[in-house]
Amino acid sequence: MRDRRAVRIPAPAGRPQFDGDAPVVVVVGGGIAGLSAATLLAERGARVVLCEREKYLGGRVGGWSTRLADGSEATMTRGFHAFFRQYYNLRALLKRVDPAGRALTGLPDYPLQHASGHRDGFANLPKSVPWNALAFLRGSPTFRWRDLPDVNARAALSLLDVSVPRVYEELDSIDAASYLEQIRFPEAAHALAFEVFSRSFFAHPTRMSAAELAVMFHIYFLGSSEGLLFDVAADPFPHGLWEPLRRHLTSLGTTVCTGVEVRSVLPGEEKRYSVTIGEGAIEADAVVLAADVPGLRALVGDSPSLGDSAWRDTIGNLQTAPRFLVSRYWLDRPVDADRPGFLGTGGHDLLDNISVLDHYEHEARAWAARTGGSVVELHGYALPSDVDEQSARARLWVQLTEVYPETKQAGVVDERHELREDCPLFPAGGFARRPRVTTPDEFLVMAGDLVRIDLPVALMERAATTGFAAANHLLSRWGVAGTELWTVPTEGRVGLLRSAARRWRTL
Numbered sequence: 347m348r349d350r351r352a353v354r355i356p357a358p359a360g361r362p363q364f365d366g367d368a369p370v371v372v373v374v375g376g377g378i379a380g381l382s383a384a385t386l387l388a389e390r391g392a393r394v395v396l397c398e399r400e401k402y403l404g405g406r407v408g409g410w411s412t413r414l415a416d417g418s419e420a421t422m423t424r425g426f427h428a429f430f431r432q433y434y435n436l437r438a439l440l441k442r443v444d445p446a447g448r449a450l451t452g453l454p455d456y457p458l459q460h461a462s463g464h465r466d467g468f469a470n471l472p473k474s475v476p477w478n479a480l481a482f483l484r485g486s487p488t489f490r491w492r493d494l495p496d497v498n499a500r501a502a503l504s505l506l507d508v509s510v511p512r513v514y515e516e517l518d519s520i521d522a523a524s525y526l527e528q529i530r531f532p533e534a535a536h537a538l539a540f541e542v543f544s545r546s547f548f549a550h551p552t553r554m555s556a557a558e559l560a561v562m563f564h565i566y567f568l569g570s571s572e573g574l575l576f577d578v579a580a581d582p583f584p585h586g587l588w589e590p591l592r593r594h595l596t597s598l599g600t601t602v603c604t605g606v607e608v609r610s611v612l613p614g615e616e617k618r619y620s621v622t623i624g625e626g627a628i629e630a631d632a633v634v635l636a637a638d639v640p641g642l643r644a645l646v647g648d649s650p651s652l653g654d655s656a657w658r659d660t661i662g663n664l665q666t667a668p669r670f671l672v673s674r675y676w677l678d679r680p681v682d683a684d685r686p687g688f689l690g691t692g693g694h695d696l697l698d699n700i701s702v703l704d705h706y707e708h709e710a711r712a713w714a715a716r717t718g719g720s721v722v723e724l725h726g727y728a729l730p731s732d733v734d735e736q737s738a739r740a741r742l743w744v745q746l747t748e749v750y751p752e753t754k755q756a757g758v759v760d761e762r763h764e765l766r767e768d769c770p771l772f773p774a775g776g777f778a779r780r781p782r783v784t785t786p787d788e789f790l791v792m793a794g795d796l797v798r799i800d801l802p803v804a805l806m807e808r809a810a811t812t813g814f815a816a817a818n819h820l821l822s823r824w825g826v827a828g829t830e831l832w833t834v835p836t837e838g839r840v841g842l843l844r845s846a847a848r849r850w851r852t853l
C-alpha cells in the first residue's frame with residue numbers, strides 16, 4: 347500500500363485519445379525511461395517507434411539467454427536490482443502487464459554487513475517516521491547511542507529537513523564525502539549506511555553530490571514509510587517484465603526495434619525530424635531521447651541542428667560514473683541455507699553486495715534444484731582506475747569466500763562477467779547543468795535516470811518518472827491527457843524535526 351502522505355501530481359488535462367491525427371514519435375532507448383514514455387504515448391494512440399541499440403529491452407535492467415558449460419539454458423542479466431516499495435511510477439508501468447503483482451516478490455530484509463562483523467537490517471521497523479529511525483538506532487550495532495554526542499548535530503539536521511529541490515541549493519556544491527565528514531557519524535555507521543548509498547550510485551562519495559546522498563536518505567529513511575524494504579524480480583527481467591511489456595506495446599501498434607542504433611536526429615522534410623536508424627531514416631513529429639550517457643553524447647554530437655548550443659554543451663559534458671563489475675557464478679554446491687537473497691557489504695576492498703539468486707528467482711532455483719548447486723552474483727561498484735578486469739574478478743571472488751566461507755570449497759560450473767561504465771555521475775555542483783525533460787525544441791524531450799526532475803526520485807524510479815513526464819509534456823502539446831505521477835513527500839515529514847533543522851539553519 348502506498349504511503350498515505352505520498353504526493354499525487356495530477357495528470358495534465360486533455361482529450362482522452364488522438365483521433366485520426368496521431369503523430370509519429372520515435373523513442374530512442376528501450377530502458378525503463380524509454381519503455382515508460384512509449385507505453386503512455388502508445389496508450390493515447392500515438393504512432394510510436396521504439397528503437398533500442400541492444401538486442402534486448404530493459405537497458406541496465408536487461409538480460410539475455412546464454413548456454414552454460416553444463417548445457418543448461420540460463421538468463422544472464424545486467425545484475426541484481428532492488429525494486430523499492432516507493433517506486434510508485436515504475437510499479438504503475440509494470441502493473442500494465444502484471445496486474446496481480448506476481449512479477450515481483452518481496453525479500454524479508456535489506457541486511458548490511460560490515461567487514462568488521464557489524465550487521466544491520468531494516469525488517470520489522472515501525473512504519474511511521476521518526477519511530478522507524480529511532481527503532482533502527484535502538485537495534486543497530488553500528489549506530490551506538492554513546493557515539494551520538496560526537497555527531498555534528500547542525501550538519502546532521504539538514505538530513506532531517508530534506509526538501510526537493512531546495513536540498514540541491516543547500517548541498518549540491520559539496521561532495522558526499524566532505525558532507526559525511528562534517529556530520530562526524532561513527533566510522534562504521536558512516537561506511538555502512540552512507541557509503542553503501544553513495545556507491546549504489548556507482549560513485550565514490552568523493553565524486554558524488556551531497557545533495558544526491560541527502561535525497562536518497564530522504565527517500566529511504568525519513569521521507570517515506572516504505573523505508574528500505576524492497577522486492578526483486580521473481581523471474582529473469584526479460585521473461586517477467588520486458589517481454590510482456592513488448593507484447594503490450596506491440597498490441598497497441600508500437601513498432602519495437604531492438605538491435606538498432608539511432609545515429610542522428612536531423613531536420614525532416616515532411617515532418618519535423620528525420621531520425622537516422624541504422625542505414626534508414628524515419629520522419630517523426632516528435633522524439634524522446636531516453637538513451638544512456640554514452641549514447642546521448644554520440645547521438646547529439648552527430649545531430650548538429652538539435653537543441654541550442656547551451657543544451658548541446660550540457661549533453662556533451664555529461665559524465666559516467668566509474669566502471670563497475672557484475673560477476674555471476676553457477677556453483678556446484680549450495681551456499682548455507684540461511685544466506686539472504688541479498689546482502690549489502692561495507693568495508694571490503696571491492697565487494698558491494700552479494701545476491702543468491704536461487705533463493706528468490708524461479709529460473710535459478712530450478713537450476714539449483716536440478717544440479718544441487720547455487721547461483722551467486724557479486725557486484726563491485728566504482729572500481730579504482732588501476733584495477734584491471736581480471737584482478738577485479740579475482741578480488742570479488744576472494745571477498746565472497748571471506749563473507750560466505752562455504753564457497754571456498756565450491757567448484758565453478760560456469761561464470762559470466764559484465765564490466766560496464768554506463769551509469770550517470772552526479773558530481774558536486776552539477777545539478778544546475780543537468781538536462782531536464784524539456785529541451786529548447788518543443789517536440790524533443792528527454793527521459794532517463796540522468797535527467798533532472800525536481801522530485802525525490804532516483805535510479806529506476808527516476809527513469810520511469812521522467813519517461814512518463816516526457817510523454818506528458820508531448821501529449822499536452824497536442825491537447826491529449828497525460829498520466830498522474832506519484833512521489834514520496836517532497837519534504838521532511840516530521841514537523842518538529844523540520845523546525846529544529848530550520849532553526850539551526852538560521853543560527
Ligand SMILES: Cc1cc2nc3c(=O)[nH]c(=O)nc-3n(C[C@H](O)[C@H](O)[C@H](O)COP(=O)(O)OP(=O)(O)OC[C@H]3O[C@@H](n4cnc5c(N)ncnc54)[C@H](O)[C@@H]3O)c2cc1C
Pocket residue numbers: 374375376377378379380397398399400404405406407424425426427428429606607608609636637638640641642645672725768769793794795796804805806807809
Ligand atoms: C548493476 C546495476 C545495479 C543496479 N541496481 C539498482 C537497484 O537496485 N535499484 C535501482 O533503482 N536502480 C538500480 N540500478 C540503476 C538502474 O538500472 C537505472 O537507474 C535504470 O535502469 C536507468 O534506466 P534508463 O532507461 O534511464 O537508462 P538505460 O537502462 O541505460 O536505458 C538506456 C537505453 O538506451 C539505449 N541506447 C543508447 N544509445 C542508443 C541509441 N543511439 N539508439 C538506440 N538505443 C540507444 C541503451 O542501449 C539502453 O538500453 C542499477 C544499475 C546497475 C547497472
